[in-house]
Amino acid sequence: SSQTIVPTPVKISLINMLSETGLSVIEATSFVSPKWVPQMADHTEVMQGINRLPGVSYPVLTPNLRGFQAAVAAGAKEVSIFGAASELFTKKNINCSIEESLERFEEVMGAARAADVPVRGYVSCVLGCPYEGKISAAKVAEVSKKLYSMGCYEISLGDTIGVGTPGSMREMLTAVMKELPVGALAVHCHDTYGQALANILVALQMGVSVVDASVAGLGGCPYARGAAGNVATEDLVYMLHGLGIHTGVDLQKLMDTGTFICNALNRQTNSKVSQASCRL
Amino acid sequence: QESEASGLPEYVKIVEVGPRDGLQNEKVIVPTDTKIEFINRLSKTGLPAIEVTSFVSSKWVPQMADHNEVLRGIERHPGVQYPVLTPNLQGFHSAIAAGATEVSIFGAASESFSKMNINCSIEESIEKFEEVVKSARNMNIPVRGYVSCALGCPYEGNIIPAKVAEVSKRLYGMGCYEISLGDTIGVGTPGSMKRMLEAVMKEIPLSALAVHCHDTYGQALANILTAIQMGVAVVDSSVSGLGGCPYAKGATGNVATEDVVYMLNGLGINTGVNLYTVMEAGNFICTALNKKTNSKVAQASFNTGTIN
Numbered sequence: 036s037s038q039t040i041v042p043t044p045v046k047i048s049l050i051n052m053l054s055e056t057g058l059s060v061i062e063a064t065s066f067v068s069p070k071w072v073p074q075m076a077d078h079t080e081v082m083q084g085i086n087r088l089p090g091v092s093y094p095v096l097t098p099n100l101r102g103f104q105a106a107v108a109a110g111a112k113e114v115s116i117f118g119a120a121s122e123l124f125t126k127k128n129i130n131c132s133i134e135e136s137l138e139r140f141e142e143v144m145g146a147a148r149a150a151d152v153p154v155r156g157y158v159s160c161v162l163g164c165p166y167e168g169k170i171s172a173a174k175v176a177e178v179s180k181k182l183y184s185m186g187c188y189e190i191s192l193g194d195t196i197g198v199g200t201p202g203s204m205r206e207m208l209t210a211v212m213k214e215l216p217v218g219a220l221a222v223h224c225h226d227t228y229g230q231a232l233a234n235i236l237v238a239l240q241m242g243v244s245v246v247d248a249s250v251a252g253l254g255g256c257p258y259a260r261g262a263a264g265n266v267a268t269e270d271l272v273y274m275l276h277g278l279g280i281h282t283g284v285d286l287q288k289l290m291d292t293g294t295f296i297c298n299a300l301n302r303q304t305n306s307k308v309s310q311a312s313c314r315l
Numbered sequence: 316q317e318s319e320a321s322g323l324p325e326y327v328k329i330v331e332v333g334p335r336d337g338l339q340n341e342k343v344i345v346p347t348d349t350k351i352e353f354i355n356r357l358s359k360t361g362l363p364a365i366e367v368t369s370f371v372s373s374k375w376v377p378q379m380a381d382h383n384e385v386l387r388g389i390e391r392h393p394g395v396q397y398p399v400l401t402p403n404l405q406g407f408h409s410a411i412a413a414g415a416t417e418v419s420i421f422g423a424a425s426e427s428f429s430k431m432n433i434n435c436s437i438e439e440s441i442e443k444f445e446e447v448v449k450s451a452r453n454m455n456i457p458v459r460g461y462v463s464c465a466l467g468c469p470y471e472g473n474i475i476p477a478k479v480a481e482v483s484k485r486l487y488g489m490g491c492y493e494i495s496l497g498d499t500i501g502v503g504t505p506g507s508m509k510r511m512l513e514a515v516m517k518e519i520p521l522s523a524l525a526v527h528c529h530d531t532y533g534q535a536l537a538n539i540l541t542a543i544q545m546g547v548a549v550v551d552s553s554v555s556g557l558g559g560c561p562y563a564k565g566a567t568g569n570v571a572t573e574d575v576v577y578m579l580n581g582l583g584i585n586t587g588v589n590l591y592t593v594m595e596a597g598n599f600i601c602t603a604l605n606k607k608t609n610s611k612v613a614q615a616s617f618n619t620g621t622i623n
Contacts, residue, residue, distance in 0.1 A: 200578050200580070200582060201540055201582055202581040203581055230536065230577065232536060232537040233536040233537045233539075236541070259614075263615075267533070270532065270533035270534075273504065274504050274534055276504075277504020277534070279506055310566050
C-alpha cells in the first residue's frame with residue numbers, strides 16, 4: 036500500500052535481502068490484476084527474478100483461479116487466499132458476500148490440491164471493521180473454520196484496522212481456538228493504534244506461534260490516512276528475542292534490509308528499534 | 316467484569332508525566348502560560364495524578380525554570396494530585412513554599428548512570444534524598460521514588476534485577492509511598508520486565524509499585540501489559556508521548572497516555588480517564604510545540620475524523 040510504484044529490481048533486491056535474514060516465510064507478491072493493484076503488476080517478473088533460498092517459503096496472494104494459474108506458471112510453490120469476518124467489508128472490498136467469496140476460493144482450493152500447493156487463508160477484520168465496527172468473535176471463528184475445512188493449512192487472523200486490544204484479542208482467539216488447533220493459527224496485527232505488540236504478546240501467551248509482520252512497518256492504513264499499518268518486523272523480533280523465543284532471524288540484517296527499502300522509497304522507517312539503534 | 320476474570324487489576328492509576336518528564340525532554344521552551352493551560356486541560360480529563368514541574372536549578376534544566384509560577388498558577392482540582400520533582404533539600408523547600416503537596420525523588424539502579432547524571436554514587440544520592448524524605452515526613456508530604464535504568468543503562472548495558480530490588484527497597488524503606496520503576500532507555504522487553512518485577516516484588520508490596528516505560532524500542536505497551544498481568548496497578552505515561560530520548564537522538568521516549576488508556580479500556584480496566592479529552596489536551600500541546608503527536612491512537616483518530 037505504498038504510494039510510489041517500486042521498480043521491479045528494487046522489489047527483487049528487497050526480497051533477496053530478506054531471504055538472507057533468516058526469515059522462513061516471505062510473502063513475495065500478489066497475482067492480482069494490475070488494474071486493481073498497479074504496485075503488483077510485475078508479479079511474474081518478481082516471482083521469476085528472486086533467489087529462492089532452500090528452507091524459505093515464498094507464498095503469493097491469489098485472489099482467484101486465474102491468478103492461481105499464473106502464479107503456478109511463474110513458479111509459485113505456496114499461495115494465499117483471503118476471507119473477511121465482515122459482510123460489509125467483503126462487499127466494499129470485492130463486491131460480494133462472505134459466502135460468495137468463499138465459493139470463488141473453492142476453485143482455487145481444488146486446483147491447489149490437485150497441484151499439491153499449500154494454501155494459507157487470511158481472515159480480515161477479526162478485531163473490528165472500518166464499516167461494521169465491532170465484529171463478533173463467533174463470526175471470526177465461523178469464517179476461520181470454513182477456510183480451514185476447505186483445506187487451508189494455516190489461518191492468519193488479521194486486525195485489519197488495528198483497533199484490537201489485548202482484551203479483544205483474547206476474546207477472539209478463545210472463540211477461534213474452540214474450532215481450530217492453535218498450531219494452525221497465525222496473527223496479523225496492525226499497529227494503527229499502537230496495540231500490535233501487546234496484542235501479539237497475548238496471542239503468544241495463548242499458544243499462537245506464527246506472527247505476520249512487515250519490515251520497517253511498511254504499509255500504511257488505507258482507512259486512516261497517515262496512520263500506521265503493519266507492525267514492524269524489527270520491533271517484533273526485538274520483543275521475541277527479549278522473551279527468549281527463537282526466531283532464526285538476524286536482527287541486524289533485518290534492520291539493514293529495512294534501511295535499504297526505506298532509502299529506496301525515500302521515506303522514514305516505522306520501526307522504533309531501527310529509529311533508536313541508528314542513533315546510538 | 317472482564318478484568319477480574321482475567322486476574323488483571325480492576326483499576327489502574329495513571330500518573331501523567333507530560334508536563335514534567337515530557338516537556339523536560341522537548342527542545343522548544345514552552346511559555347509559562349502554555350504550560351499552565353496544558354496542565355489545566357489535563358486536570359479535566361480524569362487523570363488522578365499530574366507531575367507538573369521540577370524544582371531543579373534552571374541552570375541545569377531551563378525548561379523547568381518557571382517552576383514557581385507554574386505550581387502557583389495552575390488550577391488544583393479536587394481528587395487530583397500534583398506531584399513535583401525535588402532533586403535536593405533546597406528544591407524541596409522551594410516546592411513547599413510554592414504550595415506543593417506531594418514530591419518525587421529519584422535513584423538509579425546503575426552506578427554509572429548516577430555518576431554521569433548527578434555526579435555521585437547511588438549511595439550518596441540516596442543519602443542526599445534522605446534529607447528530603449525526612450523533611451517531607453515531618454510535614455506530612457507524601458514522597459514518590461523513581462528508580463531509573465530498571466531494565467538497562469545507556470552506559471552499563473544490562474542491569475541485574477537484584478540491584479533494582481535493592482535500590483527500590485532503600486527508597487521504600489526511607490519512606491517513599493510508591494516506587495516508579497523506569498525503563499529509562501526503553502530497552503526492556505516483556506522478558507526483562509517480568510524478571511525485574513519478580514525480584515522487586517520480593518522486597519516491596521505490589522500496591523507500592525508503578526512502571527514508567529519508555530517506548531524507544533516500541534516495547535512499552537507490551538511491557539506495561541506484562542506488569543499489569545503481574546498485578547502492578549500504577550502506570551506512568553505522557554500525553555502525546557511527549558519527551559524524546561536524550562540517549563538516542565531522534566528516537567522516541569515516553570509512552571503516550573492515549574495509547575495506554577486505549578489498551579486499558581480494551582482490557583475492561585477502569586482508569587477514570589476520558590480518552591477524548593486527553594487527546595484534545597495532546598492536540599493542544601502538540602500545536603503549541605509545533606510538532607506531531609507520538610500517540611498512534613491520536614494519529615489514527617484525527618486522521619479518520621472520528622474517535623473509535
